[in-house]
Amino acid sequence: MNNAAVFTGELRSFLKFFLQELKPRGKWLTPFNVISIPTIILGLIILYFRFTEGLGSVTNLSQQFPFGFWIGFDVMTGVALAGGAYVICFVVYVMRLEKYHCIVKVTVLNGLLAYVFYSGALVLDLGRPWHIINPIIGNSFGYNSVLFLVSWHFLLYMIVLFVEFSPTIAEWAHWEKLRKFLTGLTLGAVIIGITLSILHQSGVGAMFLMAKPKIHPLWYSEYIPLLYFVSSIFAGLSMIIFEGSISHKVFSNLIGEKTHHSHDEIVLGLAKAAAITMFVYYFFLAFIFMHGDKWKFINTPWGYWYLVEVIGFVLIPCFMFAYAVRNRRLGVIRVAAAMAIFGVVLNRQNICLIAFNWYAENRYYPSWQEIVVTLMVVFVEIWVFRWIVTRMSVFSKE
Amino acid sequence: MDRRQFFLTTATVCAGGVPANTTRAEEVKEPKEFSAVLVDTTRCIGCRSCEVACSVTHGNYVPDIKNDGALEKVRDTSEKQWTVVNRFETEKGEVFVKKQCLHCWQPACAAACLVNAMLKTKEGPVTWDGDKCMGCRFCMVSCPFDMPKFEYSGWNPKIQKCNMCYDRLLEGKKPACVESCPTDALMFGQKRELMEVARHRVYSHPDKYVHHIYGEQEAGGTGWLYLSAVPFEKIGFRTDLGTTPYPEYTREFLISVPLIEFGVPAFLLALNMLTDRKDEVQENHGWKDE
Numbered sequence: 001m002n003n004a005a006v007f008t009g010e011l012r013s014f015l016k017f018f019l020q021e022l023k024p025r026g027k028w029l030t031p032f033n034v035i036s037i038p039t040i041i042l043g044l045i046i047l048y049f050r051f052t053e054g055l056g057s058v059t060n061l062s063q064q065f066p067f068g069f070w071i072g073f074d075v076m077t078g079v080a081l082a083g084g085a086y087v088i089c090f091v092v093y094v095m096r097l098e099k100y101h102c103i104v105k106v107t108v109l110n111g112l113l114a115y116v117f118y119s120g121a122l123v124l125d126l127g128r129p130w131h132i133i134n135p136i137i138g139n140s141f142g143y144n145s146v147l148f149l150v151s152w153h154f155l156l157y158m159i160v161l162f163v164e165f166s167p168t169i170a171e172w173a174h175w176e177k178l179r180k181f182l183t184g185l186t187l188g189a190v191i192i193g194i195t196l197s198i199l200h201q202s203g204v205g206a207m208f209l210m211a212k213p214k215i216h217p218l219w220y221s222e223y224i225p226l227l228y229f230v231s232s233i234f235a236g237l238s239m240i241i242f243e244g245s246i247s248h249k250v251f252s253n254l255i256g257e258k259t260h261h262s263h264d265e266i267v268l269g270l271a272k273a274a275a276i277t278m279f280v281y282y283f284f285l286a287f288i289f290m291h292g293d294k295w296k297f298i299n300t301p302w303g304y305w306y307l308v309e310v311i312g313f314v315l316i317p318c319f320m321f322a323y324a325v326r327n328r329r330l331g332v333i334r335v336a337a338a339m340a341i342f343g344v345v346l347n348r349q350n351i352c353l354i355a356f357n358w359y360a361e362n363r364y365y366p367s368w369q370e371i372v373v374t375l376m377v378v379f380v381e382i383w384v385f386r387w388i389v390t391r392m393s394v395f396s397k398e
Numbered sequence: 399m400d401r402r403q404f405f406l407t408t409a410t411v412c413a414g415g416v417p418a419n420t421t422r423a424e425e426v427k428e429p430k431e432f433s434a435v436l437v438d439t440t441r442c443i444g445c446r447s448c449e450v451a452c453s454v455t456h457g458n459y460v461p462d463i464k465n466d467g468a469l470e471k472v473r474d475t476s477e478k479q480w481t482v483v484n485r486f487e488t489e490k491g492e493v494f495v496k497k498q499c500l501h502c503w504q505p506a507c508a509a510a511c512l513v514n515a516m517l518k519t520k521e522g523p524v525t526w527d528g529d530k531c532m533g534c535r536f537c538m539v540s541c542p543f544d545m546p547k548f549e550y551s552g553w554n555p556k557i558q559k560c561n562m563c564y565d566r567l568l569e570g571k572k573p574a575c576v577e578s579c580p581t582d583a584l585m586f587g588q589k590r591e592l593m594e595v596a597r598h599r600v601y602s603h604p605d606k607y608v609h610h611i612y613g614e615q616e617a618g619g620t621g622w623l624y625l626s627a628v629p630f631e632k633i634g635f636r637t638d639l640g641t642t643p644y645p646e647y648t649r650e651f652l653i654s655v656p657l658i659e660f661g662v663p664a665f666l667l668a669l670n671m672l673t674d675r676k677d678e679v680q681e682n683h684g685w686k687d688e
Contacts, residue, residue, distance in 0.1 A: 056550025063474070063547050066535035094666050096673045127533020127548060127555040134513040140530045141514070146648050147536050148512035149655060187670065195662040199655060209647040210506045210540035213639055225651055 014173060021391050036379035043376025046369045047124065055127065058369035064357050069366035070125040072352035074374055077345050078118025079154075079204055080228070083236030085111025085161060086197035087273075093190040100266060102259045102396035105168055106247065107240055109385065109394055112161040117381040119154045124373065146206045153200035160193040172392040202229040208351055216355035218297050218306040221288045224351070230284060234277040235344040237270045238337040245334050251389060256398040268325055271333045275321035278340065282314050302358065309350060313343025432503070432522030433567060434589040435576060436596055437496055438625045439633065440606060441583035444469060444483055444494035451578035452481045452498075455563060472634060475499075477547040477558040481575060488628040495633045496575070496584070499524060499545040499560035500613060501621030506644035507537035507546055515557075516546070522621050523562035531557060542617050542639045562621070589621065596625055618643025 050058045061068045088107045091097050123129045134140050135151055142148045163185050170179035205228030212220055221227075248255060248263060297303050317339040324332035353364055366374075388394060446463040453460040459478035461468060469485040474497070476482075481498035505524045507516040515531035518524050526546075533555055537546045549555035563573040571577070576584040585592060593614065600607045612624040617639050624630070631637045 052553055054549070054551040054553060054555060059550075061548075061550060063476070063538070064544065066538035066548060090666075094670045094673070096670075096675070122534075125534075127535065128528075128531055129533070131513070131530065131532035134530055134532060142512040144509045144645060144648075144652070145512040145536070146651065147510065147534065149652070151512060191663050191666045191670070194666055195659060198662060199658055202651070206648055206651040207536065207539070209651065210510060210542075210644045212644075212647060213542050213636065214539075222647070222650075 017173070025390060032382075036383065039372060040376050040379055043373045046373055050124065050369075050373075055125075058367065058373075060364055060367045060370070062362065062364065064360050064362065065353065065364035067352050067356070068125075068364060069353070069370040069374060070121055072349050073345070073366075074118045074121035074377060075125075076204055076348040076352055078114055078121070079201065080232045080235045080344050080348060081239045081341065082111045082114035082118070083197065083201060083232035084240040085164075085236070086194045087233055087236045088240065089164065089190040090194050093187055094194070099262070099269065102262065102398070103240065103244065103266060105165070105394045105396075106244075106389070108161060108164045109168075109388060110239075110243060112158070112165050113381050113385055115154065115158045115161060117377050117384075119158075121374075121377050146203055146209070150200050150203040150207065153196045153203060157193060157196040157200060160189045160196060163189040164193065168392050168394060197232075198229060201232040202226065204228055205351075211356065214357050215351060216297075216302055216358040217292070218289075218294055218302060219351050219355045221292060223284065223288055227281070227284060227288075230277060230281045231344055231347065234274045234281065234340055237274040237277070238340040238344075241267055241270050241274070241333060241337040242341060247389075247395070251395060254389060254397075255395045258398045259396040264330060267330060267333055268328065271321045271336070272325045274337070274340065275318055275325060278314060278318035278321065282310070282318060285310055285314065302355065305350075305354075309343060309346050313339055313346055317343065431588040431590060432501075432520075432621055433562065434501075434522065434587060434592050434621045434623060435562075435573065436585040436587070436592040436623045436625070438583050438585070438599065439493055439495050440625065440627050441581045442483070442494040442496065443581055443583075444485055444492070445580060446483050447578040447580060448496055448575035448584065449479065449481055449483060451574040452560070453479060455566070455574040456480060456561075458558075475545065475547060475559070477549045477556075480558065480560040484634055486628075486633045488632050490627045493626070493628060493633050495624075495626075495635075497634070498575075498622070499562070500543055500617075501560075501562055502617055502644070503619040503621065504643035504645050506540040506542060506617070509645035509648065510536045510540035512536070519564060521564070521567050523564045523567065524559075524621075525561045525564050526557050526559065528556055533557075540644065542636070542644060589619075589623070592623055596623055599625060615641040617641070618646075 046058050055061055059068055059070070084107050088100055088104055092100050092104050123132060126132060135142065135148055136155065163182065166182045167179050167186070170176075170182055202225035205224040205226075208215060208220070208224055209222065244263065244267065248260065252260070298307070317336040320332055320336035320339070324330070324336060357364075446461065446468075449461055450463060452458070458480060461479065469483070472484045472486075473482045481496060483494050483496050486493045486495065501522060501524050502518075505516065505518050508514075508518045508524060510516070511531075512534070513530040513532060515527045516524060516537050517527065533548070535546075535548055535557075537557065538544070538548060545559050547558045549558065563571070563575075566573060572586045576586045585595065587595075593611065596611045600609055600611070606627060608626055608629055610626075610630065612626070612630050612635055613620040613622055618641065624635070626633060629637075
C-alpha cells in the first residue's frame with residue numbers, strides 16, 4: 001500500500017465529513033436568521049456598488065474625513081474588544097490560573113473571528129485592496145510607518161490565534177496525532193500572541209499620533225498608545241462577560257453542568273480585574289488631563305462630551321464593577337460590562353471620527369450603507385461562530 | 399540556549415533594528431539640496447495661470463478662469479486640481495494665496511505610508527506611486543496640511559496631490575506653475591538660496607512684509623516658502639502646527655517596538671516558569687503520603 005493512496009483516502013473521507021458538517025442544523029426560521037439574512041444580502045449588494053463605483057458611492061467619506069465608520073468602528077473598536085483573547089491566555093497559560101481554563105477556547109475563538117472579520121473589514125475600506133499584499137511580500141517595506149507595524153502584527157496575530165485554536169479543529173476532525181503536536185505549540189503561541197497584542201493594540205492608537213493638529217486636545221496626547229493598550233484589557237474583559245452571559249443563554253445545551261455553575265465565580269473574577277484596570281485607565285486619563293493643563297477646555301460643549309465619556313462610561317462602570325464584586329451582584333456586572341464596552345466604542349469613535357477635525361464645518365456621519373455593511377460583518381461573524389461552536393467542542397462539556 | 403545561538407539571536411534582533419536608524423533626516427547630509435519654491439503673496443495678482451498650467455501639465459481638470467468666479471469663495475485643492483489660488487480680504491487689501499502640497503522636509507505622509515508609495519525623493523518633491531499604494535488614506539490622516547486628496551468615485555482610486563512636477567525637474571525644467579507665473583510671485587530654487595532671497599526682501603522692505611517666512615520652521619520646515627504682508631492666519635494658513643517634524647511624533651513608539659518584541663516574551667516565559675507549581679504540588683503530595 002503506498003502512502004499517496006492512504007492520503008487520498010484520508011482526504012476523501014475528511015471531505016465527506018466536512019460536507020456533512022457544513023449542512024445546517026436545527027431550525028431555519030429563528031428571529032436571528034430572519035434579521036441577519038436580509039441584512040447580509042443587502043450588505044453584499046452595497047459592496048457590489050462599493051467595488052464598482054468607488055467608496056464615495058456608498059459612504060460619506062470626504063477629503064476631510066478619510067477614516068469613517070468602517071475604520072473607526074469595525075477595525076479600531078473591533079480590535080479593542082477582541083483584546084480578551086490575549087488577557088485570558090495570559091491568565092491561564094502564563095499565570096496558570098486553572099479557574100479560567102474553561103473559557104479559554106471560546107475566548108480565543110471569539111478573538112480569532114473578530115480579527116478575521118473586523119481587521120478583514122479593512123479590505124472593504126482600502127481604495128486599492130489588491131495592493132494589500134505589498135507590505136507583506138517585501139517589494140516595498142515602509143519601516144517608518146506605524147501602519148506597517150500594525151498590519152504585520154494583525155497578520156501574525158491572526159496566525160497565532162489560529163495556532164492557539166487549532167487543537168480544537170484537530171479534535172473535531174479526529175486527527176489525534178496532529179492535535180497533540182498543536183497543543184504543544186500553545187505556550188509559545190500564547191507568549192508571542194501577548195507580545196504582538198501589546199504592540200498592535202497600542203499601535204492602533206499610535207496611528208493618531210501624527211494627527212496632532214486635527215484631534216481635539218482633550219483626546220489627543222502622546223500617551224494615546226498606552227491608553228489604547230490599557231483600555232483594550234478591560235474592553236476585552238467586559239466583552240468576555242457580555243458574550244459569556246449571552247452564550248450561556250443561547251448555547252446552554254452545549255455547556256456542561258459544572259462549567260455552568262462555576263461561571264458565576266469566573267464572571268466575578270473578571271469583573272474584579274476589569275474594575276482595577278478601569279481605575280488605572282481613569283487614573284492615566286486624569287494624570288494626562290492635569291499634566292496637559294486641560295482645564296480650559298472643560299467648560300465647552302467638547303468638555304461636556306469628554307466628561308460623558310470619562311465619567312459616564314469609565315468611572316461609573318468602574319465603580320459599578322467594584323460594588324458588584326463586593327456584593328456579588330451579577331446583574332450589575334452585566335450592566336457595567338455593557339457600559340464599559342460602550343465607553344470604549346465611544347472613545348474610539350471620538351478619536352477617529354467625532355473629535356477628529358473637530359473644527360470642520362461639514363461633520364461626518366456614517367451613511368446607512370456603511371452601517372448595513374458593518375452589521376453584515378457582525379452577523380457573518382456570528383454565523384461562523386455559531387457554526388463552529390455547534391460542531392467543535394468549544395464550550396466545556398464538564 | 400547556548401552561546402552560539404545567543405549571538406545569532408542577538409545579531410538577528412540587532413539587524414531587525416537597523417532600518418529604524420535611518421529615519422532621521424537631519425542625520426543624513428544630502429550632497430544636493432532639496433528643490434523649493436518661494437511664494438511672495440504680495441506679488442500675486444490672482445490671475446490663476448498657475449492653476450491652468452498645473453492642470454494642463456498633469457491632465458487634470460482645467461478651470462475656466464475667466465468665467466467661473468471661483469475666487470468668490472475660499473477653495474481647497476481637490477482630487478481634480480492640485481493647486482488653487484484663493485482671495486482673502488485683509489486690512490492691506492486683497493491678498494491672493496496659491497495653495498498646493500508644501501513638500502515637507504520630513505513629510506508625515508511618507509512616514510505614514512506603509513508601502514513607501516508616498517516618497518520624499520532626493521530631489522525634494524514628495525511623490526505618489528500608484529503601483530504601491532493600497533488606498534488606506536493614512537497619509538491623509540497624518541498630513542498636517544490636509545494635502546493628499548483621494549478619488550472617492552471610481553473602482554481604481556488614486557491619491558492626488560502636487561508632485562512639484564517631478565518629471566519636469568528631472569529634465570532640468572522648473573515646475574509648470576512657476577514657469578507660468580507672469581509676476582514672479584513664484585520663484586524656484588534651492589531652499590537655502592530662497593531663504594536668502596526671502597530674508598533679503600523682508601529686510602529691505604520691513605514695512606511691507608510680516609517678519610515671518612512660512613515654511614521655514616513649520617512642521618519641521620517645508621519645501622514651499624511663503625512671504626506675506628499680513629499675518630499668515632489671516633490668509634488661510636495654520637499657524638498652530640509647531641516646528642517638530644511630524645514623523646518625530648511616532649518615533650518613540652516605533653523605537654519601543656523592538657524593545658518590547660524582545661523583552662516581553664522573555665518576561666512572560668520567566669513568569670510562566672515562576673508560576674510552575676508542579677514540583678511543589680508533588681512535594682506536598684509526597685509529604686502527605688509519608
